[in-house]
Amino acid sequence: xxxxxxxxxxxxxxxxxxxxxxxxxxxxxxxxxxxxxxxxxxxxxxxxxxxxxxxxxxxxxxxxxxxxxxxxxxxxxxxxxxxxxxxxxxxxxxxxxxxxxxxxxxxxxxxxxxxxxxxxxxxxxxxxxxxxxxxxxxxxxxxxxxxxxxxxxxxxxxxxxxxxxxxxxxxxxxxxxxxxxxxxxxxxxxxxxxxxxxxxxxxxxxxxxxxxxxxxxxxxxxxxxxxxxxxxxxxxxxxxxxxxxxxxxxxxxxxxxxxxxxxxxxxxxxxxxxxxxxxxxxxxxxxxxxxxxxx
Amino acid sequence: xxxxxxxxxxxxxxxxxxxxxxxxxxxxxxxxxxxxxxxxxxxxxxxxxxxxxxxxxxxxxxxxxxxxxxxxxxxxxxxxxxxxxxxxxxxxxxxxxxxxxxxxxxxxxxxxxxxxxxxxxxxxxxxxxxxxxxxxxxxxxxxxxxxxxxxxxxxxxxxxxxxxxxxxxxxxxxxxxxxxxxxxxxxxxxxxxxxxxxxxxxxxxxxxxxxxxxxxxxxxxxxxxxxxxxxxxxxxxxxxxxxxxxxxxxxxxxxxxxxxxxxxxxxxxxxxxxxxxxxxxxxxxxxxxxxxxxxxxxxxxxxxxxxxxxxxxxxxxxxxxxxxxxxxx
Numbered sequence: 349x350x351x352x353x354x355x356x357x358x359x360x361x362x363x364x365x366x367x368x369x370x371x372x373x374x375x376x377x378x379x380x381x382x383x384x385x386x387x388x389x390x391x392x393x394x395x396x397x398x399x400x401x402x403x404x405x406x407x408x409x410x411x412x413x414x415x416x417x418x419x420x421x422x423x424x425x426x427x428x429x430x431x432x433x434x435x436x437x438x439x440x441x442x443x444x445x446x447x448x449x450x451x452x453x454x455x456x457x458x459x460x461x462x463x464x465x466x467x468x469x470x471x472x473x474x475x476x477x478x479x480x481x482x483x484x485x486x487x488x489x490x491x492x493x494x495x496x497x498x499x500x501x502x503x504x505x506x507x508x509x510x511x512x513x514x515x516x517x518x519x520x521x522x523x524x525x526x527x528x529x530x531x532x533x534x535x536x537x538x539x540x541x542x543x544x545x546x547x548x549x550x551x552x553x554x555x556x557x558x559x560x561x562x563x564x565x566x567x568x569x570x571x572x573x574x575x576x577x578x579x580x581x582x583x584x585x586x587x588x589x590x591x592x593x594x595x596x597x598x599x600x601x602x603x604x605x606x607x608x609x610x611x612x613x614x615x616x617x618x619x620x621x622x623x624x625x626x627x628x629x630x631x632x633x634x635x636x637x638x639x640x641x642x643x
Numbered sequence: 644x645x646x647x648x649x650x651x652x653x654x655x656x657x658x659x660x661x662x663x664x665x666x667x668x669x670x671x672x673x674x675x676x677x678x679x680x681x682x683x684x685x686x687x688x689x690x691x692x693x694x695x696x697x698x699x700x701x702x703x704x705x706x707x708x709x710x711x712x713x714x715x716x717x718x719x720x721x722x723x724x725x726x727x728x729x730x731x732x733x734x735x736x737x738x739x740x741x742x743x744x745x746x747x748x749x750x751x752x753x754x755x756x757x758x759x760x761x762x763x764x765x766x767x768x769x770x771x772x773x774x775x776x777x778x779x780x781x782x783x784x785x786x787x788x789x790x791x792x793x794x795x796x797x798x799x800x801x802x803x804x805x806x807x808x809x810x811x812x813x814x815x816x817x818x819x820x821x822x823x824x825x826x827x828x829x830x831x832x833x834x835x836x837x838x839x840x841x842x843x844x845x846x847x848x849x850x851x852x853x854x855x856x857x858x859x860x861x862x863x864x865x866x867x868x869x870x871x872x873x874x875x876x877x878x879x880x881x882x883x884x885x886x887x888x889x890x891x892x893x894x895x896x897x898x899x900x901x902x903x904x905x906x907x908x909x910x911x912x913x914x915x916x917x918x919x920x921x922x923x924x925x926x927x928x929x930x931x932x933x934x935x936x937x938x939x940x941x942x943x944x945x946x947x948x949x950x951x952x953x954x955x956x957x958x959x960x961x962x963x964x965x966x967x968x969x970x971x972x
Contacts, residue, residue: 536727539694542714543721544741545792554744558731 399620406613417614422591426599427618430576432507433595437514437575442568445522446560452523453530470519478516479584482509505587510595513581518574522567529563530556562634569630573623596622644705644795644828645670646691651700653686653852660686661697662852668830668845670705673822675839676832677875678849684832685724687849688798691830692721704796720789720827722799726781728773734760734784735769741792759787762821779810790825799831803838815842836876840864848872870959880929885956892931893952894919894941902950910943919943921951 406414417423452464470478485491486503496503503509537559541551557564579597586593594602596619603611646668653661661683668674676684689695691702693714701710709717729737735756736743742752760766763783773781782802789797802818803811819842822829833839839846840860847857848871855875856868867873873886880887895902904924911918917938919931931951933943941949 536723536725537729539714540721540723540727540729540788541740541744543692543694543717543719544744544788545715546740546744547715550744554740555729558729 402613402616402620405609406617409610413610414614414617417608417611418618420611422594423599423611423615423618425591426594426596426615429507429510429594430596430619430622433511433514434572434575436511437518438568438571440515441518441571442522442564444519445567445571446526446557446564448523449526449530449560450556453527454535467520467523470517475513475517475578475580476584479513479581482513482516482581482585486512504585505589505593507593509585510582510593513585514575514578517578517581518571521570521574522564525567525570526560526563529560533559565630565634569626572626576619576622576626645703646796646828646830647701647703648687648691649701649703651687651690651697651702653683653690653695653697659852661690664700664849664852664854666847666854666857668828671826671828672845673819673843674830674845674847675843676830676847676849677834677836677839678855679834679875681851682849683852684834684849685800688800688830688832691796692719692798693717694721718792718795720792720794720797722782722785722789722797722802724801724804726773726785728781728784730773732772733769734765734771734773734776737773737784738787738791740788745792755791756787759791762790763787778806779814782806782814786821790827794827797827797829799829801833802831803833803835811838818842840876846876848875850875867957873957873959878932882927882929882956885958887929887953887956889918889930889932891954892921892929894931894933894937894943895950895952896941897948897950899950902952905949905951907943907945907947907949909945910938912938917943921949923951 418427448467452460452467483490483504486496486509487493488497488504492503501508503512533556537555538551541555542548546554577597578595579601582595583598583601586595586598588594588598588602590602596615600612600615600619603609603615646666648664648666651661651664653659664683664687666687676687678684686695690697691704693709693712693716697710701708703709704717704719714721729740732740738756738759739752742755747755756769757766760769763786765780765783765787768776768780773784776784786799786802799818803814806814815838818831831842844859845857846860846863848855848863850871856863856872860876863872863876867876870886873879874881878889880889880892893902897904905921907919908922908928909918909920911920912935915935917933917935919933919938920928921931922928933941
């Protein structure tokens, strides 16, 4: 569909200069075709080919092997652990992200600029460093190590630490996606709600949140994708204990290092399908509500 | 309900938006806040609504001190300059908002919304979204939304500013009739003196964060308190320190010796009104307003020499009320 419409544009542009006739039209057409092939080729080389290759390799020797690979207890555990971490981190970072975006956009306080920079820090720092930092603070010899150990809470080499690490590396997404939408929304609607008798809480749920929902949804999708795929920080904090603290990406790496290529590929495909499902869910959700809004 | 604003001050950083402003609005009155942009009129309206907090002074609505009450408890309907529609809600849900946050029963809300939509002549558009409405329809939806909760006070910020001339004239007329019907104390902000004169019973003229004069339209026109009000309300000729209304200038045939000699530079015919631009013998330029009949009698045309009679012009004290220290040598 887009190809024919783009070609149409090229033709329309060529048409008025009919003196030079078909030559100009052909050149314009060649140009759009060229640009499009480069873009598609780049995408194919970087993304489509490797992903397709994984799918191909996975199902090369039939579905039976793949099935037994993904139903391994360790694979199953990794799958559910990954989902568990996502289920904790995503709501946490969504609430935090929306709150922080409101604070940064609407609040007036000293050090706001600094806070805005701090929010972006997880993007700037390597996940490995994030993992090390968490170990330093919450590990046995860290600041809270004694206190935590004294209360029987193990953070490092267990799920709490992994949740923490994942939360940190995926922290900025919701904030960053929500901020511009919130700015565009403005405060008129909230003020109108206030004059109509809405409490701040009602105004948030009925006016602000529906106004910024696309930004939030997009932030949630990015957070989910990142939380699912996080490797570096989680790898350090978890200690990578098979069947205990291995998430799906860690499991893929583990299988790969142990020359179990079928296991690695199969787990990778599951990971890819989870990501795909997330994108699909967002797409369906936005499409349905958009249609309703523009009916 | 009566509204009273006492000695209100408001600053935005270095800018003084309101400087010791006091006004009283009678219960049931229809009042205009009139002034050029930056005069503080919108700020004053927002302070009455509770959307802005004054730095000093008090606001009373129906005798109750609401200076520190949040907007939602003031029982005030507010129509925003750009209507501030809830874009994700239908017209019905927009109008129902105030009732639904008050948790009124569904059928009561339905009945009230229906009644309001017919009052603002939007029946049949209940299921539309704001993006599908015209400016005038949005305006009326915003009004219905504000009226839904039966406010004691209705505040409108530049209600007709963003509409084209014809819709605007229609809505003005309609707002006045609506006010006659529901008698809610109403204040609207405008920079258009004609709009203020046409719609309001009382006009408060503001300039640079202060109130220049308040009173009924006729009074402001007939006896302006200072040169600002004189030149802001109604057309004016300025001759040095003196001010003269164009319709006070009498045009006489050339041979009439009782007047001053003048040259007709331009004649603009606007239907019933004819504007005559004149040059006096000392080359000062003024313009006069005459009726169509008058112009025909005099056979007005450009280049003609006439005689004009001017009443004593109005001269105001050097400064507009505020005591300005005299210059000393």
